Each structure stands twice: as structure tokens, then as C-alpha cells.
Amino acid sequence: MQLRHRLHKITHWEYWSTFSIYMPLLPVWLYCAWKARTLLFFHGANPSIKYGGMAMESKKEIYDLIPRQWIPKTFFASSETYFREILLELQSQAIDFPVIVKPDVGLKGLGVVQINSLNELENYQKNSDCDFLVQEKINYQNEVGIFYHRFPDKKKGKITGMVKKEFLSVKGNGKKTLRELVMENPRSAFQIKAIEQNSENEMQKIVPENEEIVLIPFGSHTRGAKFIDISTELTETLEQKIDEICTKVNGFYFGRLDVMFENLELLQNGENFKIIEINGAKSEPTHMYDPKHSLFFAWKEITKHWKIMAEISRKNHEAGFPYLNVKEGFLALKNNLAIEKKLRKISWVD
Structure with missing residues (x-):
């Protein structure tokens, strides 16, 4: 059986390493960098998000940008926060168990856990050496990723992909x-x-x-969720609603919204959904991970979105947003890789 699993991993590109998938596209990145006049063009994609959302961005700071009615009740805590303060915040926001807890600086769904009791939450806090968020669990059973972008000189944005996530x-x-x-x-x-x-x-x-x-119970590809491309199910009504929300998120032009929803019909009508996360420049067009798509399809989608990101960055720079110092940018990427490595090793709940 182990041999069969190894062969499956080799013959299904969605399980390949990030390096294996992205390295052949280095010439595309260099071309986009030339067009944007900066190697680190991701920085200009979302001026209100740290490093454009490519590295070291705070989820709390991103949630603070989103209109309250579209996100779960959420509050910030840390290993230094007294547990009684967490209890008071739970009570003041009327957040019941189970709750979702996630690192404030994190990626790929790593370190995201469901907490079912006060004892588990206290244990998480005691064993955590990083800042984290406590969030109400949204009881909708379905999740989609919606890739959105808007050019800074345009009033209307566009959805370029929608993926359903099967837990x-x-x-x-x-x-x-x-x-x-x-x-x-x-x-x-x-x-x-x-x-x-x-x-x-x-x-x-x-x-x-x-x-x-x-x-x-999380819609992360790295944690086993199956991604199904449902871009053809996108409606004008839903696109208008997402555009309405995103234009109110100051300084956000490029990224993916992870959305919990009740059912597809209501989602298509722009109703009964919550945004559980917004990801910036490091967002992948995750509809490419549908098993029906080839690696060549994935490369085409990545290329298309990188070109969009470079163009947005260039326009924001022309409007006065400064380019990122190369030394600082690469240090941020290095630190982000260290956090990913750390999160992969941590057991959050005993």
C-alpha cells in the first residue's frame, strides 16, 4: 500500500512540492519583475497589508480592514495574555464553544485548530509561544475560495476563479x-x-x-481538502457582492477570499456567507488544484495571476506607493519560511 501511495504522489502533481511546481516559472516571475520594475513586485499588490500579503502579514490587521458584518467574531490573544482576559473577551463577544484558533502570522492552514472547551483553550494558550486569534466557528458546512482582483485605476473588480473545498x-x-x-x-x-x-x-x-x-474540518489543500473548480458557477450577483465588499477593504486589490456558505444557490445570490479569511499576494489560484486540471493548466493560471499582480503593483507605485527594499523583502521571506517550518512541527492541543 505504501508503494501505491508513493506512485500516486508521483503521478498526481497536486501533491508535489511548492518548489517543483513553481521553479519552472522563474522566467515568468523575472518578466513580471521587469514589467513592474522591481523583483519584489508582490509588495505593491495590497498597500494596506504588510508586504502585500506575501509574508509575515498579521491576520488581525487584515480582519480589521474587513467590514464587521462579513466576518466571524474574532479577537486577538497571545501567550502573554492572562487567561482570564481571554475568558472575559469570550463572554463580552458572546462566543460559544467550539471555537477556531489560528496563529496570527500563519499560512497554509498550519496551526489552525478547533477548540471544544475551556480546558483545551487554556492548554493551547499555555503551550503557544506566538500570538493567535480566537474566532467563533461558523456553522455553515461548505467552503469556497474566491480569487479577486481590481486594478487601482478601476472602480470595478473581477473574480478570476472559484473553488469548492471538500473537507x-x-x-x-x-x-x-x-x-x-x-x-x-x-x-x-x-x-x-x-x-x-x-x-x-x-x-x-x-x-x-x-x-x-x-x-x-478545514478547507486547506495542505491538510487534505479536495479542491473542485466551480468557476463556471459564478454569477453576476455574487461577483457584484464580492466587489462591493472588497472595494470597502482599503488598500486591497489582489488575493483570495476564503468563504463559508450555507448552500450554493444562496451563495450565488450573494446571501448567507461569511469571509473567514482574506489572503493577499501569496494567494494561489487554488481552482488549479482540481484533480481534473493538468500541471500545464496550473502554470497558465499562475502566470496569468502573476501578470495581474505585477500590473497592480506598477499602478500603485505610479500613484506613490514606494517599492520594497530588496534586503528587507528577502529577510521577510526567510522569516516566513522559518515560521512555516515551526508551525509544521507544533502539536497544538494535547
Whole structure:
């Protein structure tokens, strides 16, 4: 079975490393840099977000830019915050368990966990050495990523991709254990360590027939979610609503909105959804990860979005936004890689 999983990883590009996917596109990045007149053109994509949202950006600062009615109740805490202050904030905002906790500076869904009790939250806080956010859990069962951009000299923006995220799950047959079901599917088998950590006492139990178990309730590709390209389901009404919201996010021109929603019909009508995160310049056009798409399709989409980002950066620079110092920019990228490495190693909840 391990050999089968290895072969699956080799023959399905969506599991390849970031370096393997992006390195062949270095000439494209250099061309975009030449057009924008800066190697670090990502900085100008979103002037209100630190480094344009490519590295070291604070989620709290981004949430502060978004109109309150479109995001979950959220507050900032840290390892230095007294736990009683966290309790008071939970009470004042009327946030009930379960809650979602995420590092303030993070990426790829790493370190994002669901906390089900005060004891778990206190344990998280005691074992955390970084700032974090506590957020109400949105009870909508569906999630999409919506890629949006707007040129600074235009009043109207555009959606260039929409992806539905299917949370990693298994369905029982009344015969096999949870662990056996997990190992049958390469997508879930690649997440076995995280699944065992979260469901240690359940792994050897037989899963009843047709019972579906969500293994990781987060729409992150790096945490096993399956991405389905539903760009063809985009409606003019939804595009207008997203544009209306994004134009109110000062200094935001390029990135992806991660959105929880009740059902597709209501989403298409611009109703019953919440923005759980906005990602800036490092956003990928994640609809490219649909298994039906080839690596060449992915390269085409990345190229298209890099060119858009470079053009936005150039226009913002012409309007007076300064270019980023190269030394500072590469230091930020280096620090961001260190944070990613650290987050991959941390066990957040005992």
C-alpha cells in the first residue's frame, strides 16, 4: 500500500512540492519583475497589508480592514495574555464553544485548530509561544475560495476563479476500522499523522455503514481538502457582492477570499456567507488544484495571476506607493519560511 501511495504522489502533481511546481516559472516571475520594475513586485499588490500579503502579514490587521458584518467574531490573544482576559473577551463577544484558533502570522492552514472547551483553550494558550486569534466557528458546512482582483485605476473588480473545498472525510461500510478506511485513500493516508493525533481513540473502531466522518474540518489543500473548480458557477450577483465588499477593504486589490456558505444557490445570490479569511499576494489560484486540471493548466493560471499582480503593483507605485527594499523583502521571506517550518512541527492541543 505504501508503494501505491508513493506512485500516486508521483503521478498526481497536486501533491508535489511548492518548489517543483513553481521553479519552472522563474522566467515568468523575472518578466513580471521587469514589467513592474522591481523583483519584489508582490509588495505593491495590497498597500494596506504588510508586504502585500506575501509574508509575515498579521491576520488581525487584515480582519480589521474587513467590514464587521462579513466576518466571524474574532479577537486577538497571545501567550502573554492572562487567561482570564481571554475568558472575559469570550463572554463580552458572546462566543460559544467550539471555537477556531489560528496563529496570527500563519499560512497554509498550519496551526489552525478547533477548540471544544475551556480546558483545551487554556492548554493551547499555555503551550503557544506566538500570538493567535480566537474566532467563533461558523456553522455553515461548505467552503469556497474566491480569487479577486481590481486594478487601482478601476472602480470595478473581477473574480478570476472559484473553488469548492471538500473537507477530508471517509464513509464507513460497517466492516473496516477508521484507520483502514483512512489508509485506503491516498488523500487521507497522506494526513495519517494528523488524523491519528486528533482521533487516536477512534482509529481501531469499526465505522458503521454510510456514516461519514470528517477527519480534518478545514478547507486547506495542505491538510487534505479536495479542491473542485466551480468557476463556471459564478454569477453576476455574487461577483457584484464580492466587489462591493472588497472595494470597502482599503488598500486591497489582489488575493483570495476564503468563504463559508450555507448552500450554493444562496451563495450565488450573494446571501448567507461569511469571509473567514482574506489572503493577499501569496494567494494561489487554488481552482488549479482540481484533480481534473493538468500541471500545464496550473502554470497558465499562475502566470496569468502573476501578470495581474505585477500590473497592480506598477499602478500603485505610479500613484506613490514606494517599492520594497530588496534586503528587507528577502529577510521577510526567510522569516516566513522559518515560521512555516515551526508551525509544521507544533502539536497544538494535547
